Amino acid sequence: MDSFLLSIIIISATGVIGAFIKGKHKDRCFKYFQGLNSHILRLDNKGIWGIFNIESNAIEVQFTETQPKEMNKLTFNKTNFILYKSEFKSITMLIHFVDTENNVEIEKREEELKKLLKPNIFKRIGRKVVIFFNVVKDALLEVAGSVMTKSKLSEGNKEKLIDTFKDNSLNNYSGENHQPIWENYIGKHVVLEQIIDDKKQEYIGVLKEYSAKYILLFNVDYTAEGKTKKADIIFPRRNATIRHGVK
Numbered sequence: 345m346d347s348f349l350l351s352i353i354i355i356s357a358t359g360v361i362g363a364f365i366k367g368k369h370k371d372r373c374f375k376y377f378q379g380l381n382s383h384i385l386r387l388d389n390k391g392i393w394g395i396f397n398i399e400s401n402a403i404e405v406q407f408t409e410t411q412p413k414e415m416n417k418l419t420f421n422k423t424n425f426i427l428y429k430s431e432f433k434s435i436t437m438l439i440h441f442v443d444t445e446n447n448v449e450i451e452k453r454e455e456e457l458k459k460l461l462k463p464n465i466f467k468r469i470g471r472k473v474v475i476f477f478n479v480v481k482d483a484l485l486e487v488a489g490s491v492m493t494k495s496k497l498s499e500g501n502k503e504k505l506i507d508t509f510k511d512n513s514l515n516n517y518s519g520e521n522h523q524p525i526w527e528n529y530i531g532k533h534v535v536l537e538q539i540i541d542d543k544k545q546e547y548i549g550v551l552k553e554y555s556a557k558y559i560l561l562f563n564v565d566y567t568a569e570g571k572t573k574k575a576d577i578i579f580p581r582r583n584a585t586i587r588h589g590v591k
Contacts, residue, residue, distance in 0.1 A: 369400055370398050370399065370400050371398075371555050371556075371557065371558060372553055373553050373554065373555045373558040373559070373560040373578050374398045374403070374558070376552070376553065376560060376576070376578075377396045377398065377438060377440055377576075377578070378396060378398045379395065379396065379397075380395070380396055380440045381393070381394065381395055381396075381408065381440070381441075382394075382395075382396050382438060382440040383438070383439040383440075383441075384403065384427060384435060384438055385435070385436045385437050385438075385439065386434040386435060386436060387434050387435075387540070388434065392405050392425050392427070393405070393408075394406045394408050394424070394425070395408060401429045402426050402427060402428045402429060403426070403427045404424055404425075404426050405425045405426075406423065406424050407422065407423060407424060407425070411423075432580075433580075433582075435580055436538075436540060436580070436583075437538075437577050437578060437579050437580075438577065438578040439566065439575050439576070439577050439578075440575060440576045440577075441566075441573050441574070442563070442573070442574040442575060442576065444573075444574055453562075453563075456562075457531065457550065457562070460531030460550070460552060461531040461532075474522075475522050521556035521557075521581075523554065523586075525586075526551065526554055526586055529551045529586065529589055530551055530552070530553075531550060531552075532550065532589060533549070533550055533589070533590045533591070534548070534549070534550075534561070534586050534587075534588065534589055534590065535547070535548055535586070535587050535588040535589075535590055536548075536549065536559060536561055536579060536584055536585070536586055537584065537585055537586075538579055538583055538584040539583055539584075540583055546587070547561060547564050547566070547577065548564065548565070548590060549562055549563050549576075549577065550563050551586065552576070554581070556581075557580060557581050557582070558578050558579065558581060559578070559579045559581055559584055559585075559586065560577070560578050560579075561576065561577050561578075561579070562576050563576070564576070564577050
């Protein structure tokens, strides 16, 4: 079979599977906030808070307080706020504040931390399977790119095919853009660096999880309005990265 045709078949098949998974996949960091009372902080400094319902293409925030709205001289009570996937780029962080006075929650979190440091065999195997598929995808992408350069397609069409493969690939929807160095710090304290509008801010917490687009830190001392509280925070990878390990 012609190598170019084979590349097209591989790209098309992966794209179809990836598109199917895309419709059902929920970001692996976001899923930790499902059902929790949390906050969305955005670039416009408008905060939204309430109970999170995570969907594949949106975050629905169920309000826990009355939110009146007037329209056509009538007053309504808004029950929720929906932030769509196309608007996720406005997110600076998602925050869940920890109830440090709830002994049951504290014990549960300590147990979670132990599992992070010593995951069971099923967790370890599952993570290795995801990493394996990501490595295979990268290899296929490299081969496809090599074949494309030798094909008779125009440069524009070559780029479109490769971009389609990237957009619909299993890598994007398996929930992880693999960072081998970060794997060594799961369950350990790290320093995360976030840069917004050329201003750098650092946060210390336990690296709990990361996905293709987000990083989740556990037990961060977060300060706002002069008060410091324990929080779990999700940061966008587009402006945040793990910079240091700490002891």
